[in-house]
Amino acid sequence: MAPGLSLLPVTGVPEIRPGDPLDQIMLPCLQGLAQAGDVLVLTHKVVSKAEGRVIDLTQITPSAWAHQWASRWGKDPRQIEVVLQESAAILRMEHGIIIARTRHGLVCANAGVDRSNSPGETVCCLPEDPDASARRLSQSWSQPLGFTLPVLISDSFGRAWRIGIVNVAIGVAAMDPFTDYRGQDDPHGYPLEASIMGSADALCSAAELVMGKTAGVPAALVRGFAWQAADKPGARQMIRPLEHDFFR
Numbered sequence: 001m002a003p004g005l006s007l008l009p010v011t012g013v014p015e016i017r018p019g020d021p022l023d024q025i026m027l028p029c030l031q032g033l034a035q036a037g038d039v040l041v042l043t044h045k046v047v048s049k050a051e052g053r054v055i056d057l058t059q060i061t062p063s064a065w066a067h068q069w070a071s072r073w074g075k076d077p078r079q080i081e082v083v084l085q086e087s088a089a090i091l092r093m094e095h096g097i098i099i100a101r102t103r104h105g106l107v108c109a110n111a112g113v114d115r116s117n118s119p120g121e122t123v124c125c126l127p128e129d130p131d132a133s134a135r136r137l138s139q140s141w142s143q144p145l146g147f148t149l150p151v152l153i154s155d156s157f158g159r160a161w162r163i164g165i166v167n168v169a170i171g172v173a174a175m176d177p178f179t180d181y182r183g184q185d186d187p188h189g190y191p192l193e194a195s196i197m198g199s200a201d202a203l204c205s206a207a208e209l210v211m212g213k214t215a216g217v218p219a220a221l222v223r224g225f226a227w228q229a230a231d232k233p234g235a236r237q238m239i240r241p242l243e244h245d246f247f248r
Helices: 022-030 044-050 064-073 077-086 130-145 199-211 234-238
Strands: 006-009 039-043 054-056 087-094 097-102 107-109 122-124 151-159 162-173 219-223
Touching: 006 199, 022 044, 022 130, 039 044, 039 130, 039 199, 044 122, 044 130, 044 151, 044 162, 064 077, 077 087, 077 097, 107 151, 130 151, 130 162, 130 234, 151 199, 162 199, 162 234, 199 219, 199 234
Parallel strands: 039 151
Antiparallel strands: 006 219, 039 219, 054 122, 087 097, 097 107, 151 162
8 A cells, every 4th residue: 555645746848739749848847857656647638739639610610410509508519510520429418518429438528529728719639549649658758767657648527426527547558547456355354346446547636636727737747656567458448338338
């Protein structure tokens, strides 16, 4: 058991624009701050921006359906059209919010399409492959730092039956996203049969406390967590299979 965790904001990261080399830009911010054993949590926005996943709404022609839905709820029809394009399936539509399953398999509001922290007439979409992005960044930083630096890419998700968003991991590299207690006994001697903790999600939620939504801090280091090394398939294995999803 870890004696405690420390959350360290990574500061000094400039505004990231499409095509920027995020690994090179952030390396000086990590050198001298990151230590062996740390986990780096990144907001997906900086990854998406660097990878060009920023959509210019002035270039979007909304469908008639997008116009109808947007007019009903006071939304921008161009943004609604992008949501439809980013969705693999629409699960629910209520009160101006579209709950969609993305091509990644993630179930979230508006297919992860977000206008916050996007300049001008633009919206930001999720990375095409968050796990691949996390692996690429982890490998790029681990070599010059001299130790393996796991990378978690996070996004804010709502929760069924709970008010308030929390950050979860949509991309994971170099660490097991779970802590599996199955087969161990609890303090009273009862065997644990179903206790698999979503540690990557928990670390992303914790890191959000020092990153914030308005402070312009896109990353944080979590120190003191005893992570287990793992390779593929990253965060993809955290998505509940459709046949086990009882809440669709």
